[in-house]
Amino acid sequence: MIDRIVKTMAEAMTGIADGAVVLLGGFGSVGQPQALIDGLIEQGARDLTVVANNAGSGGEGLAKLLALGRVRRIVCSYPRSPSSTVFEDLYKAGKIELELVPQGTLAERMRAAGAGVQAFFTPTAYGTKLAEGKEIREINGRNCVLEYALPGDVALIEAWQADRWGNLTYRRSGRNFNPVMATAAKLTIAQAQHIVELGALDPEAVVTPGIFVDRVIHVPYGDPPI
Amino acid sequence: MADSTLSTFTPLDRNGMAARLARDVPEGWYVNLGIGIPTLVADHVPLDREVIFHSENGVLGMGPAPAKEAIDPWLINAGKQLVTLRTGGCYVHHADSFAMIRGGHLDLCVLGAYQVAENGDIANWATSENDTAPAVGGAMDLAVGAKRLWVVMEHQTKDGRPRLVNHLSYPPTALGAVKRVYTNLAVLDVEARGFVVRDIVPGLSLAELQARSEAKLHLPA
Numbered sequence: 001m002i003d004r005i006v007k008t009m010a011e012a013m014t015g016i017a018d019g020a021v022v023l024l025g026g027f028g029s030v031g032q033p034q035a036l037i038d039g040l041i042e043q044g045a046r047d048l049t050v051v052a053n054n055a056g057s058g059g060e061g062l063a064k065l066l067a068l069g070r071v072r073r074i075v076c077s078y079p080r081s082p083s084s085t086v087f088e089d090l091y092k093a094g095k096i097e098l099e100l101v102p103q104g105t106l107a108e109r110m111r112a113a114g115a116g117v118q119a120f121f122t123p124t125a126y127g128t129k130l131a132e133g134k135e136i137r138e139i140n141g142r143n144c145v146l147e148y149a150l151p152g153d154v155a156l157i158e159a160w161q162a163d164r165w166g167n168l169t170y171r172r173s174g175r176n177f178n179p180v181m182a183t184a185a186k187l188t189i190a191q192a193q194h195i196v197e198l199g200a201l202d203p204e205a206v207v208t209p210g211i212f213v214d215r216v217i218h219v220p221y222g223d224p225p226i
Numbered sequence: 227m228a229d230s231t232l233s234t235f236t237p238l239d240r241n242g243m244a245a246r247l248a249r250d251v252p253e254g255w256y257v258n259l260g261i262g263i264p265t266l267v268a269d270h271v272p273l274d275r276e277v278i279f280h281s282e283n284g285v286l287g288m289g290p291a292p293a294k295e296a297i298d299p300w301l302i303n304a305g306k307q308l309v310t311l312r313t314g315g316c317y318v319h320h321a322d323s324f325a326m327i328r329g330g331h332l333d334l335c336v337l338g339a340y341q342v343a344e345n346g347d348i349a350n351w352a353t354s355e356n357d358t359a360p361a362v363g364g365a366m367d368l369a370v371g372a373k374r375l376w377v378v379m380e381h382q383t384k385d386g387r388p389r390l391v392n393h394l395s396y397p398p399t400a401l402g403a404v405k406r407v408y409t410n411l412a413v414l415d416v417e418a419r420g421f422v423v424r425d426i427v428p429g430l431s432l433a434e435l436q437a438r439s440e441a442k443l444h445l446p447a
Contacts, residue, residue, distance in 0.1 A: 027283040027320075028306040030299070053320075055359075080361035091359045100360050103282060104324030104367030111321040123370045124328060127401040129352075130362065172300035172317055176283050179319040207319070223299040226308065 004166040005195060005216045012036065012189050012217045013043035016154050020045055023110065023152035023181040024052040024062060028081075031174030033191045035219040036156040037061045046070045051110075051152060053103065053177060055079035055087035066090060075150070077103035100130060107180055109150035114183025114212075119148045155185035159208070159216075162192035163199075166213030167206045174224070175207065182212040191219040235429030237410040243378050245270040246425075247336065247408045251277055255333035256326070258282065258368055260350075261305045263378045264336040278312075280332060282364040284323045287315020304364065327364065328371040335372035337365060339379050339404075340396050341389050344420035344441040346404040348377060349396035362399075369400035381409035381438055388440040390414070390421055411435060414443070422446055 006012045013036075016022070022040070026032025041064060048071050055076055056062030063086040065071055074096060079087055090096040101109070102124050112120055121144035125131045135146035157178040159168035168190055170178060182188045190208075195218045238246060240263050248270035251257060258280045259265050268290065271277045279288040281303040288303060289310035296310070303309045311317075318326075326332060339350040348369055351362045369375055382388055390407065406424075407414045412435055413425035422444045426435055436443050 028302060030283075030302050078361045078363040079359045088359060098359060100362055102362055102366040103320075103364040104328050104371070107320040107324045108328070122328065125366045126370070127347075128366060128398050130366065170317070170319075172298065172311075173281075173283050173285055173302050174300050175317050175319050177320045180321040226297065226299045 003164045004210065004213060005162070005164050005218070009035070009039040009042065009217065012215050013039045015187065016040065016043060016045045018045050019047045020153040021049045021051065021151070023155040023185055024050055025155070025157040025176065025178035025181050027053055027173065027176040029057075029224045031158050031170065031176045031178055032061065032224070033156045033158040034061050035191050035217070035221065036158075036189060037065060040156065041065055041068065041070070047072050049073040049075065051075040051106075051150060053077055053106070054081060055084050057081045057083040059086065063087070066096065069095070071096060073097040073099065075099040075101060075106070077101055077106050102130060105147055106150070107177065109147055110152075110177075110180045110184040113149040113151035114180065117149055119146055121146055150184065152181065152185035153187065155181040155188040157182055157188065157190045159190045159192040161194045161196050161201060162190060162213075162216045163196050163201055163210075164216075165198060166190070166210030166216055167201050168192065168208040168210075168213060169201060169205055170207055179208045182208045188213050189215045189217070191217050193220050233429050233431060233434065235427050237381075237427060239410070241266055241270070243408055243410055246413065247376065247378055251334065253277060256280055256286075256331065257334045257336070258327065258332050258372065260335070260337040260365070260368070262338045264338055265305060267336055267378075278315075280323070280326060281309070282323050282327065282368070284318045284320060285309065285311065285315065286318060286326070287312045289315070324364070324367055327367050330371060330373055332372040334374050334376060335368040336376050336378055337368065339377045339389070341391050341394050342377050342379075342404050342407050342416070343391050343394050344416070346402040346416045347394050348375070348399045348404050349394045350399045352397045365399050369403045374405045375400075375403045376406045376408065377404050378408040381411040388438060390439040390441045390443075392441050411438065417444075419444055
């Protein structure tokens, strides 16, 4: 019997190595796998590369992981927020590397990783600082930038419902990066608000099929902070 | 205004600029609005004109801010403000959301900017080399991906420098991308010959508008 549901956070975090590339779902605080980030903090892996749209805010979650000095490098599109002071301080002190990526290129690089596409050409960022040092080619009359796939060793994602095969649904704008990150990592770990019986999810409504999911842990925390 | 002329005119305020732009958005368009003044555009499109707003965090058919009793903490826009979903709207994941943007499926994107050059280059994401950590979000994808890019911005900086320039002095977001600019003083198309004035606030002359612009302004052919 396939059962991807794990009972403890320690079990969920097994095998995340030092130096891992960790994809973190969420856009702002919506759809962010807060409990899994806390689990990663507890688990202890260090020298991480984190891929996330934002660079954490306040003092919890990703901001805490950064403050503990566990992240060597962050890949994101929008590290600035009114309360992203942990990241800002580390960045100014030269204690963290930043790779800034346009948001659509970030999503597409992970989609490519999940689909076996090694690299692609896109017009986004042509002629800007974010294309410096990258191969440029004119394709169909448009100048394009070569971008490489961005695979993860681990993806930490948040879902709304999950069954024991790892089929997932999401909640409104909490979907965001989670499904694409699920496809792009060798090990995908989901926290889910609701665990349902196999067969309870409408097959037409499954957003992430269990083939992309390795472990699920039940975290019924309620609503994200407003 | 420290003008030597006798003319009197009233620049549009932020809502006035948004309302002016909203007049030109027809029913049926799929539209992405950037943060700031562009977000206000939605408030000026009447609900019976079916314009479908897209938010890059995966909301297609975004509606206005919710009433207090209808707040849903799972539903935010790209500016991380609480929003609603119109009847007929849906949710998609980030890669599909940006496929809508990058694949040319949006009819219009409206962005704010620091500068627009007469060849349509836009600067809207970074002002200097090393102030704070840079942040770009979806601006570069939106600028090159949508079918048309309109900019809404003040005609001049707070200290009176022109934003319609010959060449960008700030780092570009995209090259040759802007099709039209709405400012607090005028509406201008970006054509092969440069900025073409379509509309000026009442009481302001073309010469006075030119004096507030670095790039040469043209009259419609």
